[in-house]
Amino acid sequence: MNKVLVVILLVAASTSSFAQNSTSKEVDAVYPAVHELYLDIHQNPELSSHETRTAEILAARLRALGYDVTERVGGTGIVAVLKNGSGPTVMLRTELDALPVEEKTGLPYASKIHTKDDGGHDVPVMHACGHDLHMAAILGTATIMVQNQNTWHGTLMFIGQPAEETITGARAMLADGLLSRFPKPDYGIALHVGNELPAGTIGITSGVYSTAADSLRITIYGKGGHGSAPHTAIDPIVIAARTIVALQTITSREVKPGEMAVVTVGYIRAGTKNNIIPNDAEMGITVRTYNPQVRRQVLAAIDRIVKGEAMAGGATREPTIEHFESTGSVYNDPALVERLRPVIEAALGKQNVYIVEPITASEDYSAFVEAGIPSLYLNLGGADPERLAEAQKTNVPLPSNHSSYFAPDVEPSLRGAITCEVAVLRNLLNGKQRGLAQQ
Numbered sequence: 001m002n003k004v005l006v007v008i009l010l011v012a013a014s015t016s017s018f019a020q021n022s023t024s025k026e027v028d029a030v031y032p033a034v035h036e037l038y039l040d041i042h043q044n045p046e047l048s049s050h051e052t053r054t055a056e057i058l059a060a061r062l063r064a065l066g067y068d069v070t071e072r073v074g075g076t077g078i079v080a081v082l083k084n085g086s087g088p089t090v091m092l093r094t095e096l097d098a099l100p101v102e103e104k105t106g107l108p109y110a111s112k113i114h115t116k117d118d119g120g121h122d123v124p125v126m127h128a129c130g131h132d133l134h135m136a137a138i139l140g141t142a143t144i145m146v147q148n149q150n151t152w153h154g155t156l157m158f159i160g161q162p163a164e165e166t167i168t169g170a171r172a173m174l175a176d177g178l179l180s181r182f183p184k185p186d187y188g189i190a191l192h193v194g195n196e197l198p199a200g201t202i203g204i205t206s207g208v209y210s211t212a213a214d215s216l217r218i219t220i221y222g223k224g225g226h227g228s229a230p231h232t233a234i235d236p237i238v239i240a241a242r243t244i245v246a247l248q249t250i251t252s253r254e255v256k257p258g259e260m261a262v263v264t265v266g267y268i269r270a271g272t273k274n275n276i277i278p279n280d281a282e283m284g285i286t287v288r289t290y291n292p293q294v295r296r297q298v299l300a301a302i303d304r305i306v307k308g309e310a311m312a313g314g315a316t317r318e319p320t321i322e323h324f325e326s327t328g329s330v331y332n333d334p335a336l337v338e339r340l341r342p343v344i345e346a347a348l349g350k351q352n353v354y355i356v357e358p359i360t361a362s363e364d365y366s367a368f369v370e371a372g373i374p375s376l377y378l379n380l381g382g383a384d385p386e387r388l389a390e391a392q393k394t395n396v397p398l399p400s401n402h403s404s405y406f407a408p409d410v411e412p413s414l415r416g417a418i419t420c421e422v423a424v425l426r427n428l429l430n431g432k433q434r435g436l437a438q439q
């Protein structure tokens with residue numbers, strides 16, 4: 001180790017402990033308001049595309065802080081901008097929506113809300129994915145950033161995205177002029193709470209972070225008839241059954257071993273009665289992949305197999321394959337990871353930052369990456385450390401996101417999220433630090 005390096009390390013160490021202390025005092029100051037907002041939003045969850053009250057409350061809080069807030073962007077979305085001199089534009093995104101899940105956590109602030117879903121059915125509603133925590137964290141971060149404008153310069157842009165759970169909100173905001181009506185972000189940041197890491201810690205993945213998701217609806221056309229006279233009919237159920245078995249060979253025989261690919265037939269519907277051969281059979285498929293080339297390969301293989309099996313079974317016409325929902329995979333910019341990992345380590349302590357594997361779930365944040373915003377999507381630990389240690393010992397995992405029992409350890413999660421967000425924003429919005437990091 002040479003002398004210059006020692007000096008640099010000492011400076012880095014003193015800067016980091018200063019940063020940690022000053023941020024924790026800043027977080028202490030904003031925490032009561034942040035926690036209050038968390039409890040309010042948690043007890044008043046709203047379904048995707050219906051986040052009216054949630055958006056109004058968040059918009060009002062950000063406006064009161066001095067942000068220039070625009071509402072109803074891409075449905076119920078909000079955009080809050082704060083310009084503070086010259087410099088880059090950095091976007092920080094939270095989702096707004098909750099899920100049709102009944103909360104069974106037994107917490108004193110558990111949601112008791114019921115509503116009608118888009119199909120008119122009565123459903124319970126719960127923030128079972130932790131988006132309430134992301135919103136509350138943003139209030140804390142936005143407050144610290146507005147009160148300490150001497151620590152950064154550039155343009156800050158907080159967005160509240162609706163309808164993440166239906167993977168439609170990000171594209172709706174883009175279609176409504178997110179990148180033309182507002183400053184175009186040079187960088188994008190998002191984080192998501194989960195139960196895999198201890199509360200308040202951060203997991204970082206470089207490169208691909210989440211899977212691409214493709215939803216397919218397939219209809220196979222046969223010829224109905226009497227169950228006792230199969231020779232007069234073309235049975236779409238048998239064709240569907242063969243198709244399902246043949247689809248299993250895509251991941252086992254066609255995709256290169258080691259490449260991530262999932263093909264799941266999630267439902268099959270056909271027929272009404274045991275002695276009737278139905279006219280058609282329908283199935284729903286979800287496809288998950290990391291690599292765009294593998295994604296194309298899998299979708300092409302599904303097309304080929306579905307059509308080929310229908311032809312082999314003598315189907316009356318070519319099956320229909322509807323690609324009704326899709327999203328790309330979220331890609332974490334490796335240069336941004338390299339730049340921000342030490343920043344997050346300095347803010348939270350090195351032992352509280354993990355390098356983690358990509359997730360098999362999907363996220364429509366990918367639409368922002370595809371629109372040209374270099375991004376970093378972080379994993380926020382939400383698990384009570386003792387319960388997590390117990391879960392690891394017993395091999396019984398803690399409730400995952402979307403479970404009725406999902407209950408992040410709120411205070412350390414919020415504090416970790418705010419500390420991390422503030423450190424990342426200050427780094428990205430500080431020309432000097434960026435110069436240093438690039439050397």
Ligand SMILES: [Zn+2]
Pocket residue numbers: 129165401402
């Ligand atoms: Zn979710």
Ligand SMILES: [Zn+2]
Pocket residue numbers: 095129130131164192
């Ligand atoms: Zn989520």
